Amino acid sequence: MSQGLSLSTRLTIAIVALVVATAGTVGYLSYRNIAGVAVPRALVRLDAHTRSVAVELADIVNDVRADLTGFRDVIGLEEIIALSRDPGTREAGGQTLAQWRARIARRFAAELEAKPHFAQFRIIGAADGGREMVRVDRHAENGRARIVSDADLQQKASRGYFRQAVAAPDGAVLVSPIELNQEYGRIELPPQPVIRVLTPIYAPDGQWFGLLIVNIDLRPAFAAIKSHTSPDTSVYVVNDRGDYLVHPDPEREFGFEFGMPFRVQNDFPETAAALASGEPRQPELVEHRGGTRYGLALASMRLGGGPLVSVIEVIPEEKIVALALQALRDSSLLGGTIAVLCAMLLAFVLARTLTRQLTQMTAAVAGFAQGKPLLVPLNAGGEIGVLARAFQNMVQEVGEKTTAIRREKDVFQSIMAAMAEAVLLIDAEGNIVYANRANQELLGPIELEGTGWRELYDIYQPDGTTLLPRQHWPSARCLLGEQVDGFELVCRRRDNGKSIHVMGSAHPIRDAGGALSGAVVVYRDVSAAKEIERQLRQSQKLDAIGQLTGGVAHDFNNTLTVITGTAEILIENLADRPGMQQIAKMIDEAAGRGAELTKHLLAFARRQPLQPRNVDVNTLVLNTAQLLRPTLGEHIEIESMLGNDAEPAHIDPSQLSTALLNLAVNARDAMPNGGKLTLETGNVVLDEAYAEANPEVAPGPYVMIAVSDTGTGIPAAIRDKVFEPFFTTKDVGKGTGLGLSMVYGFVKQSNGHIKIYSEEGYGTTIKLYLPRASAEAEELAPTAPIKGGSETVLVVEDDAMVRNFVVTQLRSLGYKTLMAANGAETLAQIDAGASFDLLFTDVIMPGLNGRQLADAVKQRRPGTKVLYTSGYTENAIVHHGRLDPGVLLLPKPYRKSELARLIRAALNAEAGADADTGPTVETMDRAGS
Template identity: 40%
Template sequence: MPVYDQERAGGHPGRPLIQNQTVRIVVIYAIFGLAWIYGSDHIIDLLIDDKGMLLQIAVAKGFVFILCTATLLYILINRLLGQLAAADRGRLENLENLSQKNAQLRLFFESAPASLAMFDRDMRYMEVSRRWLSMYGLGERDIIGLSHYEVFPEIPEYWKECHRRGLAGETLREEAEEFRRADGSLQYVRWEIRPWYQAAGEVGGIVIFTEDITERKRFETALEANERFLRLLTDHLPGLVGYWNGDLTCGFANRPYRDWFGKNNDEIIGSTMRALLGEELFLQNEPHVRAVLAGEPQHFQRTLVKRDGETAYVWSHYIPDLVEGSVHGFYVLVSDVTELKRAETERQRLEHQLQQAQKMESVGRLAGGIAHDFNNLLTVIMGLAQLGMRELGAGHPTLVRLEGIQHAAEKSAALTSQLLGFARKQTIAPRALNLNGAVEEMLKMLKRLVGEDIDLAWNPGRDLWKVCMDPSQLDQILANLCVNARDAITDIGKITIETGNVSFDAEYCNAHFDFVPGEYVLLAVSDDGCGMDRETMAQIFEPFFSTKEIGRGTGLGLATVYGIVKQNNGFINTYSELGEGTTFKIYLPRHTEEGARPLPEAAPAPCHGGSETILLVEDEASILNVAVSLLTLQGYQVLPAAKPGDALELAQQHRDRIDLVITDVVMPDMNGRELVRRLLPFCPKVKCLYMSGYTANVIAHHGVLDQGVNFISKPFTMNDLAAKVRAVLDAKGEAVD
């Protein structure tokens, strides 16, 4: 509220007092005179009848009246003068106080850290600080009494509106606003507009506070940039970085630190170490915490159990935060060395494996040599036994013994064949072979091998190409794979044997290690058993590796299969997931008949693409990328989704634009069948093509797919996929089953 000079506000402060006292004196004088004249005359008339005496009394009464009125006027005037003197003294004191307040106000205006200006209701300057003049480039200009809009004629309407709101009694403020100076430089100001009030309570004008915070803003911006840099740096460090205050509350935690404990920033900042670590882990850390709070850095290694139950090996570093010799808290640096630990373990394992491999190589050479020689001996034994049986003839008593010798020799031959298969030195008599006929000859034996509780399904491919291999090797492959499949199934289950023709082009083989372009015959054995994890799959072809109980397996079965496939210039792929079964796919080179002219490199099957929109769902990134590339090359619009949830979002966005859904069958969140069912409300007319590394029969046994649905088996070539997609899109009938 401003301070006023009372003379400027309304004249001499004693004038109202003189006026009031004058009225009082006149009133008192009139009352006294009337009372004297009327009262005294009435009393004298009642007491005295003599006129001479009345005249004398009247004269005396006049003198007494004059004396009384003079005395009364003296008293009243003297009192008035006293009051005037007191008023003058008060006025002098007020003037002194006013002068002091004005000096204080001026000191406040000049000493305030912000620039100040005081305006009346017409936005005329009443007071202004030097800082205001300097801040707005007004120099020593006298602007008191001038309108603010005269001083700044180009002031924007936004500021005029703020002034009107302030004059209406509203308080406005802004903590940081850009302001472009007359010289073009950018300035940041903090301002506030407040109304001031007159004695009557009405708004007399406004006061504007303005502070130049440009330097502070630059400092804050630099500080924020440094903080973002440090936070970005710490968030991308591979280790955990945190800070704990002296009272053991968390003051900072980088992203890996937060992710380790599964908390966001608001949840972890301010939490106590005991609550975050848990009682058991806190008690383990407590000695190190006490030591670091005493100023002693701590470095130690320990094992921790992550939220997912995995055991991790970490190096922890506690660094005291020393400020002038006093510990305010400590920094925590935790490095997860689990991978290094695993690498060390893996190195030791590989060294052991190398030693084992070297030993097995020696054993293989030895086994190959012994088996080769032993086969020669078995040939002699079996030949002599056969000669003996022929010479003796039927019914001879010794014939049974010779038959026993031959039976034992045949078993020995099978054993040496397995040893040679393991050593890849098996003596084979390859011949052109149709896998369909060879498998059908073994079905009865395989059914007895797997047992009655397991359904053995046979799905031969049509117009199957021939391969060149020893039939006994095919027997070994099927027997070993079916026995493994049987052991992976608990109680009842299903094993499926399939054959088919497959072509791989250079583009596909470039994306898949160990594949060679060409034409192959596929032999697949699938089961719906317990499946395998990745660690087990990485070792299944190692000699003597077995997941079976001791005494139930030699560990040579799959090693023998691998050796046979490689010996015949083929390759083998394994598809498996825990609880989802296993599929072994063996690719053997196509055999051309002897004497026939070499076949030229197979040209891609004629097919054409299209412009339809395809939603592609595949959780394996490498397959997803390859499939997207293959379909895009055919001209299709592809919407890739790495998981079913993403596919549902894309379906909601594109709805009727999607013509075909290509989805994997087995995925982490939901299977392909369930995904298609949830897509139907958004895309009721969409067609569907399932793909999987598992055979259609096994999946049907799981209830995921029915016979007759559109299905393509992994791996597939570009021509296979293009032809299948075109066929599904061009097919008539219902979109999905």
């Protein structure tokens, strides 16, 4: 007790002495003149801080300006210029235009990652309406650098900075005013203040090629200005008109962008002159429009030699004085604090010997809480020793349990990380407790706090369109105690629209007492499998249509052959009876329409016989455009944009002309009030990246023909159905729905690729990618004159009506004829010694087909001349969509003139006749038209 009293006495004496000293210090400081010194010093500090902020803001733009000058010499820019102006050029590196663009894009992405103020790099070309060639920006979700795909590149010729770059000389660097980004025609949300630094790009020959542009995101800089501002002051950043760019109240920032300008001269009238002149201004006390006096400092700076920006910082006069008084109070508190600390130090020194073991115990416990080894005084006596030894035992037991728990956690984390299935654990309130890596990869990062994660997604039934109510979600059902196995649904993120098709199960989790404590949801992504399944169903559907088409074409074309020929005879013999002759012409026209319908069906099913050749696409497109002008009408403007270096395509020219006609007619129907039809050609290379996105495409060089219109466009809901047969949006009787399906089938059968681009209300573009030819384009053979003959033709046809009709037509042309109904009857006549000059046989027959019969006849009589006819060839004489070499085919239905030409050509084919009389599929089609 005496020691305690002694310690208390000494501590009291020390504290009283220090308090007396502190009181004397406070009394001394109070004599100083506060107001007379505080205001000038505050204004000096305000001016220094304002100038520092202005210089830092200008340095950001100056650094970007310097970087942009360096980027003009980036490796690959000259190669892009050369390849864009001449796609056939190959640089020393041997890389394509797409590869050079990708290389520069990766360089820009690295710069973007390294410099937080950079928001976007772009190279914009002068061609194609100022289309972006390279764009690298920051991802909206994670802020990482992102290389924008070709499909998302845009035209920027209408932007003001594009027109500025066109007028700028080589080497110039332009800096835009600070504004809210509106690259997509609207202010981005959240608003993004940007300043653009750009420089024109000129080719070596001095021709303007495009521009290089960098967007600076000023949000970090503006946020730093606000965060580094004292609570007692207000900082504003304004443009040369005084519009607020930075303001303590965000609602007043960039008001001029929304039609409600807020300007600093309206709040501080005395700043108007300084803003107008841009001259430096000394800090001073000014009056606010409300009558309050403020200390104000203003510093103006041109950002990169471009726009004038001013930084203004103000502080109320009463705050300056209050801060000085606060300094007085702080000094007093400082003196008091020093006194208290000294008193505590004295007390510690005096009481150290009395509290050493207790202090050691406290320090050991505090260190253990921070993960340090436990060093308690185990040998201490009394209550301290008992407490130390008990605490040591408890720590050992807790450590063993913690190690076991940590080991189990590591095993759990390893298993979850290795699982291909996504795993989600939620508690009884619906909060996410755990989501493994597969879950994060499938659906993206999710918030693990609260139930707000549910607002990130929409869940649909397997059809992908029927919204699943939240109470029916597998996780919600589990939290009600239900076990959900084998569920199937579609999960779609609301922010980016990404969808995945998943299958899985969900089980409730119960604690040791059986109470529901949460749920575990396990699922896997089956989107790829569902897509393959859809493609398989589509392929099976098309194959089924193809089989049906074959059967219909064979029988229907036989019937049409007789109808067409009979109608021709009637038309010739009814010249003196105009009324009846008109009826015969109607029959002939109807038969022609039926033949065209069958031809479209065969084209879609990819079973029409093609005879491809090397075709000059520019010549074909020009000829087609001339034919289209009377068809489309005067209200449709036709424009041809032909690539000067377009290579020949290896394609059936007749089928290609028909395909272009179909596309043009569809475009006309989409422009009932008039519009513009554009035909474009050029060389393209579809790279590996394009082939990955379109699996049916083989990467490589192609010849492109594009047909574009300015019509109504195609709604997104039906855009995937336009190539299906019999699908049409036209009124009943105004379309068969086979036009686009015929084009689709023809292009696919020709080993090409077709792509449709459309936006409702803005028009449609359909691009045909055709295989390039390996040689020069061929000239078309002239049509041979029609003539008959006196040779003998052996006609083999299983349809009696068609057989009798053909024999009648051949005899009218002067030929002698023999007839047979099938292969067996034909061989019997030959074995009996029948003499003939030409075998004219149907392809599809019971027993021996036409090709098998021809082979059997040639074994008996080598050198026999053969002409095939069929409404559906299957695979007898057509393979991979091409007629077999040396094969002549007369497609059903046919007219008398076509029959005469092909019979004559077949008889002359091996007799040394002029090659010009040798028919092609194209010659036949022209004759038939």
